[in-house]
Amino acid sequence: MQNKMRKRRHNIVLWSLAFVLLLASFFDAVKQSGALPTVYVWAAGMKGTGFQGPAQADRDAKTARSAEELKKRCEEALDWKMKASGATSAQDLLDRMAAHAGKSPEDWYVLAMAKMGLELDYTKYANALFEGCKDPEPTDVEQYRRYLVARAMGYEDIPGTAPEKLKDKGIMSAIYRGYAVAAGRASSSFVYGETQSALIDLKLADGGYALMGETSDVDVTAFVLQAYGALLGAQGKTAAGAELASAVRDGFALLGKRQAADGGYASFGTANAESGAMVLLALASFSDEDITAEVRNSVHANELIEATNRFQTAGGGFAHALSDGVASMENDLATAQVMCAYAAYASYLKGAPGRLYSVKAAATPVVPTTEKPTEASTEETTQKQTEASAEETTQKQTEDSSEETTAKGTEVSAEETTEETAEVSTEEAAEITTDGAKETTSDTKTTENSSADTTTKEETIENSTSAPTEDPDIEKPEGGSSTSARTIQWIMTAVVAGLILLALLANLFSKRKSKLNYILIFAIGAAAFVFIWMSKITLPEQATQKQQQTYLERLPAQGEFRITISIDQRIEGEEALLMPRLVTVSGDDTVFDILQRVTTAYGISLDYSKSMVGTVYVRAIGGHAEFDRGAGSGWVFLVNGVPATTDAGSVKLNDGDVLRWAYTLDLGKDVSP
Amino acid sequence: MRVYLHSRTWFIYFVMVIVILMTFWHPVVLLISLESGLVWWKILKRRLTLGHVLGATALLGFLTVINPIISANGATILFYLNGRAYTAEALVYGFLFASVMVCALLWSVILSEVMTTDRWLCVCGRRFSRTGLVLTMVFRFFPLFSKQWHKIREGQEALGGTPVGWRETFSLTKRELLCMLTWSLEHGFVTADAMLARGYGSAKRTYFNRENYGAASVLVALAVIGAFAAILTAAIGGGMESQIYPYVRIHMDGAKDILGFTAYFLLCHLPMISCKVLREERRMRS
Numbered sequence: 016m017q018n019k020m021r022k023r024r025h026n027i028v029l030w031s032l033a034f035v036l037l038l039a040s041f042f043d044a045v046k047q048s049g050a051l052p053t054v055y056v057w058a059a060g061m062k063g064t065g066f067q068g069p070a071q072a073d074r075d076a077k078t079a080r081s082a083e084e085l086k087k088r089c090e091e092a093l094d095w096k097m098k099a100s101g102a103t104s105a106q107d108l109l110d111r112m113a114a115h116a117g118k119s120p121e122d123w124y125v126l127a128m129a130k131m132g133l134e135l136d137y138t139k140y141a142n143a144l145f146e147g148c149k150d151p152e153p154t155d156v157e158q159y160r161r162y163l164v165a166r167a168m169g170y171e172d173i174p175g176t177a178p179e180k181l182k183d184k185g186i187m188s189a190i191y192r193g194y195a196v197a198a199g200r201a202s203s204s205f206v207y208g209e210t211q212s213a214l215i216d217l218k219l220a221d222g223g224y225a226l227m228g229e230t231s232d233v234d235v236t237a238f239v240l241q242a243y244g245a246l247l248g249a250q251g252k253t254a255a256g257a258e259l260a261s262a263v264r265d266g267f268a269l270l271g272k273r274q275a276a277d278g279g280y281a282s283f284g285t286a287n288a289e290s291g292a293m294v295l296l297a298l299a300s301f302s303d304e305d306i307t308a309e310v311r312n313s314v315h316a317n318e319l320i321e322a323t324n325r326f327q328t329a330g331g332g333f334a335h336a337l338s339d340g341v342a343s344m345e346n347d348l349a350t351a352q353v354m355c356a357y358a359a360y361a362s363y364l365k366g367a368p369g370r371l372y373s374v375k376a377a378a379t380p381v382v383p384t385t386e387k388p389t390e391a392s393t394e395e396t397t398q399k400q401t402e403a404s405a406e407e408t409t410q411k412q413t414e415d416s417s418e419e420t421t422a423k424g425t426e427v428s429a430e431e432t433t434e435e436t437a438e439v440s441t442e443e444a445a446e447i448t449t450d451g452a453k454e455t456t457s458d459t460k461t462t463e464n465s466s467a468d469t470t471t472k473e474e475t476i477e478n479s480t481s482a483p484t485e486d487p488d489i490e491k492p493e494g495g496s497s498t499s500a501r502t503i504q505w506i507m508t509a510v511v512a513g514l515i516l517l518a519l520l521a522n523l524f525s526k527r528k529s530k531l532n533y534i535l536i537f538a539i540g541a542a543a544f545v546f547i548w549m550s551k552i553t554l555p556e557q558a559t560q561k562q563q564q565t566y567l568e569r570l571p572a573q574g575e576f577r578i579t580i581s582i583d584q585r586i587e588g589e590e591a592l593l594m595p596r597l598v599t600v601s602g603d604d605t606v607f608d609i610l611q612r613v614t615t616a617y618g619i620s621l622d623y624s625k626s627m628v629g630t631v632y633v634r635a636i637g638g639h640a641e642f643d644r645g646a647g648s649g650w651v652f653l654v655n656g657v658p659a660t661t662d663a664g665s666v667k668l669n670d671g672d673v674l675r676w677a678y679t680l681d682l683g684k685d686v687s688p
Numbered sequence: 689m690r691v692y693l694h695s696r697t698w699f700i701y702f703v704m705v706i707v708i709l710m711t712f713w714h715p716v717v718l719l720i721s722l723e724s725g726l727v728w729w730k731i732l733k734r735r736l737t738l739g740h741v742l743g744a745t746a747l748l749g750f751l752t753v754i755n756p757i758i759s760a761n762g763a764t765i766l767f768y769l770n771g772r773a774y775t776a777e778a779l780v781y782g783f784l785f786a787s788v789m790v791c792a793l794l795w796s797v798i799l800s801e802v803m804t805t806d807r808w809l810c811v812c813g814r815r816f817s818r819t820g821l822v823l824t825m826v827f828r829f830f831p832l833f834s835k836q837w838h839k840i841r842e843g844q845e846a847l848g849g850t851p852v853g854w855r856e857t858f859s860l861t862k863r864e865l866l867c868m869l870t871w872s873l874e875h876g877f878v879t880a881d882a883m884l885a886r887g888y889g890s891a892k893r894t895y896f897n898r899e900n901y902g903a904a905s906v907l908v909a910l911a912v913i914g915a916f917a918a919i920l921t922a923a924i925g926g927g928m929e930s931q932i933y934p935y936v937r938i939h940m941d942g943a944k945d946i947l948g949f950t951a952y953f954l955l956c957h958l959p960m961i962s963c964k965v966l967r968e969e970r971r972m973r974s
Contacts, residue, residue: 036754503767510753517746525739553768620773622760638763638777639935 034535037542085320085361087326089131092354095331095345096124106135116143117157122164123351129167130358137168159191166195186226186235189213193242211246214239215262222265233273233280239292240266244300245370263301264310270294271313278318279325287335288326288349291319292356299359300370304570304577320360323353418603500552508545515540555618567598574602576670578615582676584639585686592619592637595673604654606674607631607663629665637674644680650677651683658683691964692972694905695803695810695911698959702799704916705956709791712923712929713784715938716949724956725794731800748786755782763843763934772919781932802969814895833872840867904965908958915955922948 093105102108105128115121125140144161191259193210217224217239223231224239243263275281280290298316325342326333332345333353359370518536578600582593593613600609607623614621614636622635633650634641641649652659652666653675659666668674677686709721729736755778756762757769760779803811805824812820841864851857883889922928927944931937939945959965 033750428742500767507753514746514753515750517742517749521739521742521746522739523739524742526737550770551768553771555765558768562911589966615768618765620760620765620775622773635761635933638761638775639932640761643933645856 023289025037034539034542036055036626037539037546081317081320082364085357085364086131087129088324089354089357089361091327091331092333092350093128095328096347096350098330099332099345105133105539109135109137110139113140113143116140116146117161119687120347120351122160123348123355125164126167127351127354127358130355130362132358141165141168156451159188159195162195163191165649186214186217186224186239189217190235190238190242193239194245211259214242215258218262218265221269223269224261224266231268231269231273232282232514233290234282234293236266236269237290237297240297241293241300242296244305247301247305260306263306266297267306267310267313270297271315273320275322276315277322278315278320279322280319285336287336288323289335289348289352291323291326292352292521295356295360296352299356299363299648302363320357323356326353402537419620451683475504499554503552503554504547504550508544511540511543511547558615559618562612567612567616571599574601576602577608578668578671579673580609581674582610582636584617584637585679585680592639593617600668602667604667605664606654606659606666606668607633609668609674610636610652610663610676626663630662633663636678639678644678647682648680649678651679651681651686653686656687658687691902691904691962692899692968693908693959693965694899694901695807696813697804697905697909698807699811699831700909700957701959702795702803704912706792706795706799708952708955709795709920710788712928712930713788713932714928715787716940716945717928717952718784718787720949720953720956721791721795722787724925724960725791727799727957728798729794731960731969732798733970734797734801744790748753748783748790750785751786751789752779753784754782755785757778761933765941777933777936780936784930784932810897813897817893817895833868836871837864840864840871861887904962908962908965910957912955915951915958918951919948919955922951 080117090547093108095107097103097108100108100111102111109125109128112124113123125137129137130137153630189210193214214224219225219229219231221231223233223236225232243259243266247263248257273280275286276295279286280294281287282290294314295316296316298311303311323333326335326337326349328334328342328345330345332350334342334344335346335349338344376402511589515536519533522532522536576599577597579595580593580598581595583589583591585591596613598609598613598616610633611621611623613619619637620635621633622640623631625631636650639650652663654666654668655673656675679686705721709717726736756766756774757772759778759781760775762773762775762781764776765773766776766779767774783869800826803819804828807818808827809820812823844860844864844867845851848860851860919928922944925944927937927939927942928948929937
C-alpha cells in the first residue's frame with residue numbers, strides 16, 4: 016500500500032508536467048488561431064463593400080461602348096480567319112493551327128484568342144507547342160515566344176530552357192526576355208535588373224528603339240514599351256522602377272511624335288495596321304496606376320483605333336496596307352496582331368490587365384505533359400457550368416443545393432453562391448493582376464473569378480456530407496471541413512490514438528501501475544482529440560490562393576495602398592525566398608501582419624513568437640532561422656533601405672514603401688543597401 | 689592479475705560518448721549509441737522490459753508530433769494548423785530530438801551505474817578534492833533522502849494508517865516534509881561533528897586512492913582520445929553532417945563519414961572489448 020502511494024506521487028509529477036505542456040501548447044495554438052479568422056472575415060467583408068473606386072466607375076461608363084466595339088471587331092476578324100481556313104468553329108481553328116504551332120502568325124492568333132477570353136481547349140495546340148521544344152537548336156526568340164504563348168494559355172511549367180538563362184544579345188531577345196522574366200517567376204532580382212537595364216541601354220537618343228541603326232522604329236519601340244509594362248507591373252515602385260518610368264515616358268513621347276495626322280502609324284514609309292496594333296498593345300500594357308494620364312495621352316488612342324479600323328476589309332480581316340485608300344487584301348499577321356491589340360485594349364478599358372502575356376496565378380500550376388486534361392480544359396467546363404447556373408432562377412438554385420447531394424450538385428450550388436458575391440465585386444475581380452490571360456469583358460471576368468473560386472470549392476465540398484453552407488467563401492478555408500484537411504485530422508487522430516495505446520501498454524508492462532496513470536493518459540488523449548478537431552487546418556494551396564486572390568493582389572481601396580516586399584535569405588547562388596513584389600496592404604497593417612500574409616500567400620513558412628506586451632520576434636522565415644549562421648545571425652527588416660529600430664509588430668508603412676526582410680549575419684550591420 | 693580501468697579513463701569515455709551523441713544529431717550516431725547502450729544495459733544485468741521500449745516509443749512519438757506545433761521552422765509546409773505552418777522538417781527535428789533524449793537517458797543510467805562515488809572522488813583527484821567531496825556528498829544525499837523519507841512514511845502510516853482522500857494525504861505529506869527537514873539538519877550536524885572529530889580542517893589533508901594506471905587504462909584512454917580526434921577530424925572535414933533546417937540533408941556516404949562513424953562505433957565499444965575489464969566490473973558490483 017505504501018509502495019503504491021509513493022509511486023503515485025512520482026507519477027503525478029511526471030504526468031502533470033506532460034499535461035501542463037500539452038495544455039500550454041493548446042492555449043498557445045488557440046491564441047495563435049486568432050489571427051486567421053480575422054483575416055478571412057476582413058477579406059470577405061471587403062468583398063461585400065466592394066473595391067470599386069470612383070475613378071474606375073467613371074472610366075467604365077465612358078468607355079464601355081468603345082470596349083464593346085473593339086470586341087466586336089475582334090470577333091469579325093476571327094470569323095474571317097475561320098472562313099479563310101475552312102474551320103467550323105474557333106476550337107476547330109485552334110486545332111488546325113496546332114500544325115503550325117510556334118510559327119509567327121499562329122502564335123499571335125492563339126494569343127489573341129486567349130486574350131479575347133474564348134473558352135477553348137488549348138491542349139492540342141499546347142502539346143504541339145511543347146513538341147516543338149525538342150527542336151535541337153531553336154533561336155532564343157523562338158524559345159521566348161513559345162514560353163510566353165504557353166504562359167498566356169495558362170501553363171506553368173514549360174519545357175525547355177528557363178527564360179532568364181538565355182543570354183542572346185539582340186533587341187528582340189531582350190524584349191522577349193523582359194516579357195518572360197516579368198511573366199514568369201524570375202529567379203533573382205539580378206535578372207530583373209539586368210533584363211531591364213539591357214533594354215534601357217538600347218535606348219536611342221530620341222527615346223525610341225530600333226532593330227539596327229540610329230533611327231528609332233515605331234514597331235520596336237512599341238514592343239519594348241510592352242516589355243516595360245510587364246516589368247513595371249511585376250516590379251513596382253522601386254528605384255529601378257523610377258528609371259524604368261522615365262524610359263517609358265520617353266518612349267511614349269516618341270510614339271506621340273510619330274503618330275500620323277490620321278492617327279495611324281507607318282513603318283518604313285508605309286502606313287500599316289501592324290504598327291498601330293503594336294502601339295495600341297503598348298498602351299494596353301500599362302494600367303492607370305503605372306503611368307500618368309499625361310504620358311498616356313501623348314499617343315491619341317481613339318484616333319489610332321479609328322485609323323486601324325480603316326484596315327478592316329469587308330470580310331472582317333485586316334489588311335497590311337491600304338491600296339488606293341481601301342483595305343482589300345487580308346493579311347494573316349496583320350489580322351492576328353490587330354486582334355491581339357483590340358482584345359488587350361478592350362481588356363484595359365474594362366480595367367483588367369491589358370498586358371498581352373499576363374499570366375495565370377502561380378497557385379494553380381499545370382504540368383504540361385501529353386496527358387489530356389489541362390487547366391484550359393477544366394476551366395472551360397467550369398466556366399460553362401457557371402454561365403449555365405447564372406441563367407437559372409434563384410428558386411432553382413436553392414432546390415439544387417438542398418436536394419442534390421452529389422458532387423455535381425454541390426458544385427453547382429457552390430458556384431451559384433459565389434456568383435452572388437462575385438457579381439458585386441466585378442471590378443475587384445478584374446483587377447486581380449494574375450488572372451489576366453482570358454479576361455476581356457465584364458461577363459467573362461465574373462465567370463473567371465467565380466470559376467477560380469469554384470476550383471477551390473470543388474475540393475472542399477465534394478466529400479462533405481453536410482449541405483453547402485450559406486457563404487462557402489468565408490466558411491471553407493477555416494472550417495477545416497475540406498476533404499484533405501479532414502484526412503489530415505484523421506491521420507493526426509490515428510497517430511494520437513496510437514500513442515495513447517502505446518502509453519497504456521507501457522503502463523501495463525511497467526511495474527508501476529496506478530489508476531491515475533490511466534486517467535491521465537485518457538485525459539491527455541481527450542485533450543489532444545479536442546485540440547485536433549477544434550483546430551483549423553488549412554492546406555497550403557488553399558491558404559495561398561485565398562491570400563493571393565482576396566488580399567494581396569488587388570487594387571487598393573479606401574485606406575489601402577501598395578507596397579513592395581521582398582524576403583532575401585542572402586545565400587550565394589540560391590534564389591531569394593521572395594523577389595520584390597507589389598502587394599496591397601491596409602494602412603493599419605503592421606510590418607509583421609504583412610509578412611504573415613505574404614508568407615502564407617507564397618507558401619513560405621514563418622516562425623515567430625509574440626511576447627505578453629505585443630512585441631513580435633521573427634525567428635525563422637522559410638526555414639532559415641536565427642543563429643543558423645553564427646551568433647549574430649537572424650532576420651531583420653528594412654523600410655526604404657533604413658534598418659528598423661523597433662519590432663515588426665509596431666511599424667506601419669506608407670504608400671509606396673519598400674519593405675525588405677533580410678537575413679543578417681552580423682546583427683543587421685551587413686544588410687544595409 | 690586484475691585488470692581494471694582507471695576512473696579517469698571511465699570518465700573520459702563517458703564524457704566523449706555523451707558529448708558526441710548530443711552534438712551530432714545524426715541518425716547513424718544515434719543508432720550506434722543506442723546499440724552500444726543496450727549492450728551496456730545487458731552487461732550491467734539490468735532488465736529491459738517491454739514497458740521500457742513502449743515508453744520510449746511513446747515519448748518519441750509524443751515529442752515528434754508536438755515539436756511542429758511549437759516550432760514552425762522548416763521549408764516544407766505540410767499544412768497550416770491554426771494559421772501556423774506545420775512543417776515536415778520540424779517533424780524530423782522532433783524525432784531526432786526525442787531520439788537524442790532517449791539515448792542520453794540510456795547513457796546516463798549507465799554512467800550512474802559505472803561511476804560510483806569512489807570513482808568520482810578519484811576523478812576529482814588531489815587538486816579538486818573539495819569539489820569531489822561536495823559532489824559525492826550530493827550524490828549520496830539524494831538516495832539517502834528518499835530512503836529516509838520512505839522510512840518516515842512507513843512509520844507515519846504505522847501510526848495513523850493509510851491516508852484517505854487528498855486532505856489526509858496532504859497533511860501526511862506535510863508532516864513527512866517537516867520530519868525530513870529536521871532529519872536532514874540533524875544529519876548535517878552529525879556529519880559535521882563526525883568530520884570535526886576526525887580532524888577535518890585542522891591540517892592539510894593527505895590524498896589517497898587505490899587506483900593506479902595500468903597498461904589497460906592508458907591504452908583505452910589513448911584509444912578513446914584517438915577515436916575522438918578521428919571523429920573531430922571527420923567533422924571538421926565536413927563529414928557526419930546532418931542539416932535539418934531549412935531542408936533535411938543527411939550525409940551518409942563518403943570516406944569522412946565512414947571514418948567518423950567507425951571511430952564512434954569503436955569509441956562506444958572500447959571498454960567492452962576487454963572481457964577482463966568487464967569481469968572486474970561485475971566482480972566489483974557483486
